[in-house]
Amino acid sequence: MNRNASVFIVDDDDAVRSSLRLLLKSVGLPAMAYASAADFLAAWHPSQAGCLVLDVRMPGMSGIELQHELNRRGAIIPVIFISGHADIPMAVEAIQHGAFDFLQKPFRDQELIDRVQRALAADGNNRAELAKRDAIRERFDSLTPREREVLTLVTQGKANKVMAGDLGVSQRTVEIHRARVMEKMGAASLAQLVRMVLDLEGAHVD
Amino acid sequence: MNSNGNTTAPSQGEFQALLDATVDAVILIDHTGHIQSFNRAGERLFGYAADELIGKNVSVLMTATDRDSHDHYMARYMKTNVPHIIGVGREVDARRKDGTEFPVFLSVGQIHGANPPRFIGLLHDITLRREAMAAIRRERDRANLYLEIAQVFLLALSADLRVQLVNRKGCETLARREIDLLGRDWLEVAVPTAQHQRVRRDIERVANATADEDSYLEHEVLAADGQRRLIGWRLMPMRGADGRLVGYFASGEDITHRRAMEQSMERTRLLLNEAQEIAKLGNFEMFHGGTDGAPAQPFWSPEMYRILGLEPPSHPTQGLDVAELLARIHPEDRARNAEVWRQVVGQPGTRLDEFRVLTPAGELRHVQINYTSTPAQGGGMRVVGTLLDVSDARRAAEDARVAQERMTHVSRLATMGEMAAGIAHELNQPLAAIANYASAATRLAAASPSAADPDGDVPLALEQIQRQALRAGEIIRRLRALVQNRETRLEAADLNELVREVLVFTQSDARLNDVQLVAELADDLPVASVDRIQIQQILLNLLRNSIEALGERPRGQRTVRIRTRHRPGVALEVQIEDNGPGVPAELVARIFDPFCTTKETGTGLGLAISRTIAEAHQGKLLYATAPAGGARFTLQLPCPTGRDEE
Numbered sequence: 001m002n003r004n005a006s007v008f009i010v011d012d013d014d015a016v017r018s019s020l021r022l023l024l025k026s027v028g029l030p031a032m033a034y035a036s037a038a039d040f041l042a043a044w045h046p047s048q049a050g051c052l053v054l055d056v057r058m059p060g061m062s063g064i065e066l067q068h069e070l071n072r073r074g075a076i077i078p079v080i081f082i083s084g085h086a087d088i089p090m091a092v093e094a095i096q097h098g099a100f101d102f103l104q105k106p107f108r109d110q111e112l113i114d115r116v117q118r119a120l121a122a123d124g125n126n127r128a129e130l131a132k133r134d135a136i137r138e139r140f141d142s143l144t145p146r147e148r149e150v151l152t153l154v155t156q157g158k159a160n161k162v163m164a165g166d167l168g169v170s171q172r173t174v175e176i177h178r179a180r181v182m183e184k185m186g187a188a189s190l191a192q193l194v195r196m197v198l199d200l201e202g203a204h205v206d
Numbered sequence: 207m208n209s210n211g212n213t214t215a216p217s218q219g220e221f222q223a224l225l226d227a228t229v230d231a232v233i234l235i236d237h238t239g240h241i242q243s244f245n246r247a248g249e250r251l252f253g254y255a256a257d258e259l260i261g262k263n264v265s266v267l268m269t270a271t272d273r274d275s276h277d278h279y280m281a282r283y284m285k286t287n288v289p290h291i292i293g294v295g296r297e298v299d300a301r302r303k304d305g306t307e308f309p310v311f312l313s314v315g316q317i318h319g320a321n322p323p324r325f326i327g328l329l330h331d332i333t334l335r336r337e338a339m340a341a342i343r344r345e346r347d348r349a350n351l352y353l354e355i356a357q358v359f360l361l362a363l364s365a366d367l368r369v370q371l372v373n374r375k376g377c378e379t380l381a382r383r384e385i386d387l388l389g390r391d392w393l394e395v396a397v398p399t400a401q402h403q404r405v406r407r408d409i410e411r412v413a414n415a416t417a418d419e420d421s422y423l424e425h426e427v428l429a430a431d432g433q434r435r436l437i438g439w440r441l442m443p444m445r446g447a448d449g450r451l452v453g454y455f456a457s458g459e460d461i462t463h464r465r466a467m468e469q470s471m472e473r474t475r476l477l478l479n480e481a482q483e484i485a486k487l488g489n490f491e492m493f494h495g496g497t498d499g500a501p502a503q504p505f506w507s508p509e510m511y512r513i514l515g516l517e518p519p520s521h522p523t524q525g526l527d528v529a530e531l532l533a534r535i536h537p538e539d540r541a542r543n544a545e546v547w548r549q550v551v552g553q554p555g556t557r558l559d560e561f562r563v564l565t566p567a568g569e570l571r572h573v574q575i576n577y578t579s580t581p582a583q584g585g586g587m588r589v590v591g592t593l594l595d596v597s598d599a600r601r602a603a604e605d606a607r608v609a610q611e612r613m614t615h616v617s618r619l620a621t622m623g624e625m626a627a628g629i630a631h632e633l634n635q636p637l638a639a640i641a642n643y644a645s646a647a648t649r650l651a652a653a654s655p656s657a658a659d660p661d662g663d664v665p666l667a668l669e670q671i672q673r674q675a676l677r678a679g680e681i682i683r684r685l686r687a688l689v690q691n692r693e694t695r696l697e698a699a700d701l702n703e704l705v706r707e708v709l710v711f712t713q714s715d716a717r718l719n720d721v722q723l724v725a726e727l728a729d730d731l732p733v734a735s736v737d738r739i740q741i742q743q744i745l746l747n748l749l750r751n752s753i754e755a756l757g758e759r760p761r762g763q764r765t766v767r768i769r770t771r772h773r774p775g776v777a778l779e780v781q782i783e784d785n786g787p788g789v790p791a792e793l794v795a796r797i798f799d800p801f802c803t804t805k806e807t808g809t810g811l812g813l814a815i816s817r818t819i820a821e822a823h824q825g826k827l828l829y830a831t832a833p834a835g836g837a838r839f840t841l842q843l844p845c846p847t848g849r850d851e852e
Contacts, residue, residue, distance in 0.1 A: 016639045020642055026645070026648075059795045085634075107641070108676060
């Protein structure tokens, strides 16, 4: 778990806000609390790791509206909704829009803590995945155009001799390019290289 | 002339005796009018002695008017030999010695063979006759006067129906002069053509009638000015000594007005009966006690009979005694009713009673009776009142009571639902905080055990706090589930129709508060998918809020506008806007919070519930200040095609 990850709490009820922060603190989870969606948006940055514990019903921008706004901004922060109302349609809608979970107030401490921890783990994984993908992208970007051609052909499983024919170069030149590609990409094996390319393509598909 | 018995001519003495025996005055004059002889009767009549007059002109015996013309008259006769009085006689006035005048009948004769001619005059005192005549004339005039001033139409007709006599009233009625009527055919001159045949038949019937009561007939008369009057006639046939019909005498009365009144009264009576039948309300007048004079006849309106299941009598004013009424009452109610009747007749006043009636057909009816008693003129008590059949009202009231109970139950449930919804949210917040604090404290306590708590009771207590808070939350959830009698049930509905139905509910409230409701409904609304009752609950709540808020504005300036609008791809909207004071700025952020209210009697749940309902529909309930400054609430519902709103 990322040591910099924190739990963001947005609830207009002072007691709920403060008690949540204390509860999370008691299990060693750092938490930041905000009284309104606007306060949260003003203080928050998409790069910050963590998860969001969000009250559904608030004056001004509601929890649901904040979720929509975060989606619009492409944020990946997991959202756990908490509500004093047993609003089934609202919970369904929130989940449909990508909410991590939905809890009804009052809740058992462990229920929240489990969800928060799972959300933080998910966020950590997401961020690690993204970081890894970013690193591959960085290495990929450092390749020359000729090296990228070689990379593409290598991952298609073509032999050096075939590649030399395709590219109109000597087999020796192909071998040098291939060694450079493996080095620059930090791949120990062909299998690892193929995996990296798939990750990159996956990022594009997203 | 000798007095010998065998002579044919009377002697002078005999002649004088004859003159003196005559009761009339006898005067002999010559051709110049000078008196030559004057008899005893003349002396008595005129107060003159014969000697005083002999040789005098006869004109001394005449009135001033005749005196001057007499000489002239005689001179003319002498010349023309054309008599005017001689052999004819005439009534003239004569003058006595004392100047008094008196009427006489004058006969004049000429004594033939005398030359120059001589004349003899006989004067008969007609004072008495003239007085008798005057008396007769007066009698006749008086009779005529009676005829004229009689307020009835008097008419005499010949056997062939020609007018022989008509009085002034008759002339006035027909707007014609007497001379224009006399001798005319009665039917032609006075009866509308369409009635000729009938009138002729009626007159014939009367002519042949034997009994007196058959002498009545009526028909219209047509006046010269075109007016029609209805006349009721008593017609009397007149017969000659031989029994032959010679004509008719008729007295007529103008019954136009009376007939109109009768018809109007009959109509009023029928209308009253109908009204009573419709209202199922009968009325009555009854009498109790009173020994002076004949007891007054009770009156029951026909509806009285009908309510009691009796056949109404043909005669409209005929009533029955209270005993008949009592006989119709349900046996169980009779004793009480009899007691009420004793009070009614015991002391003046108004008393009400309700009882059941058992009709002869076996039907049970509930009736209300109102007795009002006043002392009657002849002693005893006059009781008037009404009898009202309330069977239908009873049934309706029973139905209404059941409906009311159902409504009360529903609204109690709804109120409990509102309360529960509000309470749930409001309590769940602190309960969540309590549970959180308790569990945080449990963990913190477990992390650093205290010497003051050697048995570890604090963590247990803290855990119990959390558990009980959760239990309270569970109770609230169950309560809500209990009172939330139904789930949101979506069905296709026309928003405009929902709005119109709500306006019908609200109309009386609006009128009462002098608020004008203006509907501006879009005609291009697609069908919405909503829970009709819940959406109407929102609209009703918003309309009532607006109407209440307008109390601060002067009457006549209170308006609530309700609009529907389709914003394709965005929302279906219902907007309710008033020109009241609007929501105070400091409250705007909290108006949808439960228990937030500006009304003294408000629960502060209406808007909270409304918003919950809107959200249950995937919609929104928004507030904004209207352009003119009042409140504007907008209910946004998803567009029916897809979930692509916003």
